[in-house]
Amino acid sequence: MAILEVHSLKKIYTTRFAGNQIQALSDVSFSVKQGEYIAIMGESGSGKTTLLNILAALDKPTSGMVLLNGKDITGIPDREMSAFRRDNLGFVFQDFNLLDTFNLMDNILLPLVLSGTPYQEMRTRLLPIAAKLGINDLLNKFPYEVSGGQKQRAAVARALITKPQLILADEPTGALDSRSTDELLSLFNEINQGGQTILMVTHSTKAASHAGRVLFIKDGTVFHQLYKGESTTEEMYQKISNALTILTTGGAKK
Template structure:
């Protein structure tokens, strides 16, 4: 059984009394436990809408989405909030750290909301901060660290709940190339330890770190690539070829 399963997901937005926009037309794919999946597509292709539906921040107009065989469309608002806290981790382009908290308290926030004990939180953070190389940053404010360090803090906050699924929305979009590479290497290491990752990205370079890449066009899956035994450079070339075909509205070889 797949960890995440989407079947015939459709999302329609009403834009006026009679007009509507189909953001997602028919999206179906599974995500297995331990997968690292990148989702690519042009602006307006439906990537962010899809991520919001998976995150239970929005509901599909029709179709089925299940995580661990739980039908996410049937969750109440309170159940959805609890589900997000306990089952999902989020990493955003803009980091979304609170400047009034130090980095340690930013990381603790999901566990505070879950009413965990201070001892439990400290026990969870110790190996995580070591693995992410942020032990010396914990008592500093977000404003006192670099963008790459902020993203490491944000990754720690996402992982401290031991999520079933890590959702990343353009996680390198606000970083320079050097910090982007460091964050992508971190994601790769996290995945190698068994964490399932679903990442929306415009960056072919970022997608080349994933095991699998889905391309969305006009609300549908246009193409799908698997990395397999290819090197990052070989896989990057395949991704770029697919993006070129996508832009030119032609079939992928």
């Protein structure tokens, strides 16, 4: 069953001063099944960030539809958009987006506070997630007191605590060292194996090699895709590297 369906997305921006039009997305269509783990790759300017912003309901397409469990999110009124994102989507960002004036526990619970969730339910949700992510002993610490990897674990906990239909990750390993990157990718694998649907935008071949499918964006459209299938992570890494070479040298897609 498809949890996310993207149909013929087009996005055209008009520059403020010259009035020139820039086509960021030309015709993007794909679907995501419940429980899939998908990576989106492409060169800078390929349109992948624009695509992520539309999927996150942070921007609206010029034309096309995005269906989340059958609901077209491009038609949600602005006054309802924040609540929709909070209740249906989880976000993991490169720079963590944690509030330095809140400890990790308050950062994680913030989406539930904003939705008016009773305190006892917040605690009931928090404890197993914190235990699973190995941050039980860090909940009373502030973001500036913990490492980058620990901040990202808190950010993942915040994304999971609302029980989202879809987790959107934007370069989640970009600010992490190699050890923290390995830990986060292992964590994403575990979360996905538990049934969570994940869609990740990344420049990292290593990060993408952990996904079950990789979509390559070029010139505002889906240029190619790879399925991991029975391939090992190392084999998937090589497949992605080969595809990126074709993507950047202008060769034909395979």
